Amino acid sequence: MRPQSIVQFERLFLASIAVSVINFILGYGAAVAALQRDPNMQQLGLGGGFATAIFAVGTGIYLLLWFLIARKAVNIAKWVLVALVALSVVSLLNSLSASFALNVTTVLGLLTYALEVAAVVYLFRGDAVAWLKGSEPIDPTTFE
Numbered sequence: 001m002r003p004q005s006i007v008q009f010e011r012l013f014l015a016s017i018a019v020s021v022i023n024f025i026l027g028y029g030a031a032v033a034a035l036q037r038d039p040n041m042q043q044l045g046l047g048g049g050f051a052t053a054i055f056a057v058g059t060g061i062y063l064l065l066w067f068l069i070a071r072k073a074v075n076i077a078k079w080v081l082v083a084l085v086a087l088s089v090v091s092l093l094n095s096l097s098a099s100f101a102l103n104v105t106t107v108l109g110l111l112t113y114a115l116e117v118a119a120v121v122y123l124f125r126g127d128a129v130a131w132l133k134g135s136e137p138i139d140p141t142t143f144e
Contacts, residue, residue, distance in 0.1 A: 002070070003127035009119045010070040016115035017062055023108035024055050030105070069123070075132040078123050085116050 024031075032048040035041045041050075065084075068077035092113055100106060122128060 003125075003131045005122045005125040005128035006070055006131055009122040009128065010066065012115050012119035012122065013062075013066050013070070016112050016119060017059060017066070019108055019115060020059065020112045023105055023112060026108070027105040028052075069132070073132050073134065078132055082120055082123070085120050088113060089117065 028048070028051070031051045035047055035051060041047075062081075062084075065077050065081045068074040069081065092110075123132070
């Protein structure tokens with residue numbers, strides 16, 4: 001049986017992916033318009049299909065990491081996810097320093113980041129650490 005921290009990680013992480021999918025759908029038109037305005041992308045002929053492919057690959061990688069962590073207890077996948085989330089947070093901080101419009105897609109993007117960070121925090125609880133290392137899980141009520 002999986003530890004409670006892993007179950008919580010799974011719920012939060014899958015919720016972050018669901019919010020990300022909703023955000024992509026809502027922001028698709030604006031993303032394609034931005035690609036079409038960029039002269040470099042015009043030269044390459046990249047448009048809506050490119051945006052969809054990049055999103056699908058990114059989501060696929062996140063789903064693979066979820067599966068490896070939550071279902072197969074692969075510890076290295078945890079660290080790959082931690083690195084990706086850390087890079088995302090750094091990227092978020094850089095984009096917050098620039099001017100941006102506060103709209104639905106911005107709020108959903110911030111919610112996605114918050115859910116990802118909250119999910120990753122659960123991977124560092126004692127029962128999750130033990131489970132990912134292949135040890136007997138520690139009962140979280142032991143320390144209460």
